[in-house]
Amino acid sequence: MRRIARPVPTFRSRPTLSQVGRCKKSTLVSPADLQFGQPLHETHPHLIRPGDLTPGISALEYHHRRAALTRKLPHNSVAILAASDIKYRSGAVFYEFHQEPNFFYLTGFTEPEAVAVIEKGSSDVEYTFHLFVRPKDEKAELWDGARSGVQAAQDVFNADEAWNINDVSSKLPKLLSESRSVFTDIGGHGAKKSAFSRFIAGSDPKVDGLAKLLQSANVKPLRPIMNELRVEKSEAELACMRKAGHISGAVITEAMRGSYRTEKQLWADLAYGFRTQGLDGEAYVPVVAGGRNALSIHYVRNDDVLRDGEVVLVDAGGEYGGYITDITRTWPVNGRFTAPQRDMYEMILKAQRSCVSLCREDADTTLDKLHRVAEDSLRNGLKDLGFETSGNALDVLFPHHVGHYIGLDVHDAPGHPRTNRLLENQCITIEPGIYVPDDDRWPTHFRGLGIRIEDSVRIGKEKVEVLTATAVKDVHEIEALGS
Template sequence: MNVSRPVSRALRAAPRLRPASPWWRPLSPSASAAAAGRQLRPFSDVSAADLQFGQPVHETHPHILKAGEITPGITAQEYHDRRARLAERLPDNAVAVLAAADLKYRSGAVFFPYRQDSNFLYLTGWNEGDSVAVIRKTGKDYGDYEFHLFARPKEPVAEQWMGARNGVQAALDIFNADKADDIARIDRCLPEILKGASRVYTDIPKPGSEQNSASNGSSSKLVASLMNSDKSWFPSVRIPLYPVINQLRAIKSPAEIANMRRAGQISGRVITDAMRRSWTREKDLHAFLDYRFTADGCDGPAYVPVVAGGRNGLCIHYVVNNNTIPQDEMLLVDAGGEYGTYITDISRTWPASGKFSPAQRDLYEAVLTVQRSSVALCREDANLSLDEIHEHTSAGLLEQLKSLGFEGVTSRDVDVLFPHHVGHYVGLDVHDVPGYGRRTPLRKGHCVTIEPGIYVPDTDRWPEHFRGMGVRIEDSICVDETSPYIFTTEAVKEVADIEALRD
């Protein structure tokens, strides 16, 4: 929906970075620098080429970001609109408080690559930890909000060890915060912001809760400890924020859809290329996928892939990927890349030899037939939810199993052979918008997976020639008005196309 908004906010919706002019605001010397007697240069004395931030910006990474973008494909205007739409859904004088994700550690001092909390990322584009975002509704019109961002200041010694930071000034100049402060000042600033609020929307766990104790998020713990030390300034009405943000995130914008299509296109081509080759070890294919997703244009893999040879395909989330691949059995791969922080999710099953046996072909085509019919229902004019499409899928698989000679098969048997849901939402997360119901009728802009599967246990209950086979076929799809828009069409799935890859 196109809506007008005040000119003042419109001017601030584009990044303040303008490489052709001296746009930089002077930086105030930090306390440590002043104490050392060093004179910091203002931004206006520094060329764009010498600037360093904690994440790509157009002036430093024009090969990644176009002018006006905060993250790949997503402009400052879109981030403003997201905050405006959030504020529009809040009651008068309400405040939303979000904490950034913390750096996660594998063990000891070994850390994982940083991944921002998805809701925080969705509203700010800010990709650093130790940060808190506060969005306050200030009026009844669209765009009436104040965005306050608390972050770590620039600090040369720390940045020498851990890499550049965005800094407090960049929160204003690049990320369009109305106000920005050092995270160390949050104990003084946050009470003042929240004192007059009618209610607070937040997903930060309450002090002393089991969820807070288990959380590694230092930003969450910092805000929670403030609430615990003095509750007089904290509004008595506290409401979960995620259901409100889910309503925004569930329907994707054209820019989000473009990112997901790009991720699907790259990932689909990589998986098709994998089908062309002969594989004897799961870990080799795992390494190939991770490398090619990145080398071919994605940010990297969206999740740990399933690379399951033979009977390993019976395990839905088999990710150890350390076995050999029997050449007379099938190979099930569930993998996808991430582009511009948006993911794709693909599953394909193919014969390790490159040619289907009669039994493999029969079971595969049964799943493919149902997958096609379920994908076709991902359109707004069908007025169906994911749960209703799941019922359609289960009924279709039941009929297919009967036609394959699964004697006496019932709907309960289908629950054994097809133990997972047909799909889930996708977006910033692989399982996107957690808590957003699968009973919601699909509308234009919803992005989902459709992934029927059949996993036949190696027991006497089932036809012998199908035992030990696992088949899953999955595409990522955007719901349109009258037809599905398949993001992952480059990953071939027709039997003839798969077999032709090795000819």
């Protein structure tokens, strides 16, 4: 069992790549001679600070996260998490890899085909961290790039015991037999194609997959516990989110200055801006919706023309160190709002600001309470604009919730109750919107208009922190950019 982690990784080398992860006898070498499956300070000092395992997050913080999970587990139990697998578009053409968020949160390990096991015995403060990873393989690395390997799982990622991923079937049964309960979300649903996916799912009749090994164990869901851990952000996490929010907001503000003929051109400039200004890339596939395209909440084709006299709704954000930012802004394609567009926009902005002002712990609120505040404000505002708001009017015009948790996921801590009180250092979005169908039920001059305004917000004790304030949203500020 361990109590503390090595806060700064220790690097060692073996004579050849094929021997790394098998030979324990080692000598210290220059970091320039080392290769790993992800950036580290010794190999990428321009990306990773000393002591950090991933951008902005230290090796010690990852230990504290595992220790926090351990405190929530009952005695003599284990938590088991699997890394994401590589997803293929067709043949050998793969999608960009994105690590499973809970696995990443506890390990900082960003490679596929890995399993983490956190074992708790009779102590509330000690745990054993087992990490199964791909071994070093010269032939595979020739094609797919460097792997960290088994030895680095200990030396770099602070595993107490590290194993070849192919040893899971032989090593895991003993851990399971000694545990009274197993916490995991491994279930094996959905279409799987790779060998690792079939192993995790247990869908290969020739292989005793991980899911099959768990069938005889007392299995309980891990996600609710992970949600409790992830929903409150540390100072290091907040720093990552502030950077993502600040840069993303500035990129969107700069885009408002531009003159674009197509949604695709605007999308390209946003993606370029996020990466060139210091972020890792896009946090999600953005919505770049001109005119009536904004009536589809998750419109992501982004292939239409932008027309003079219409507005464009942009829901986009960048990612830093795995942490995302979520922003929506709506602005006129030609730089000037029409009177109906301005009236609707300012009404929605008023509702948004009312909700943002309540994002404080001392306001004693929840996501569902904030939604009701948004509904009341929008309903009253729509009445003033000449809308009939009886019956299901608001369900049609405002069909989504006003906010959600954010962090490593765009919708962070999935399943965490919206009825829970919002506490300091939790992060959410506030995103009221109105989407007016082309229907005789609604005033003519508003039909086909879709407007949403969204910010990422940190819950403060007594004061709100808007993480995306660099994205302007006042009418006069927006119009000044286009003039």
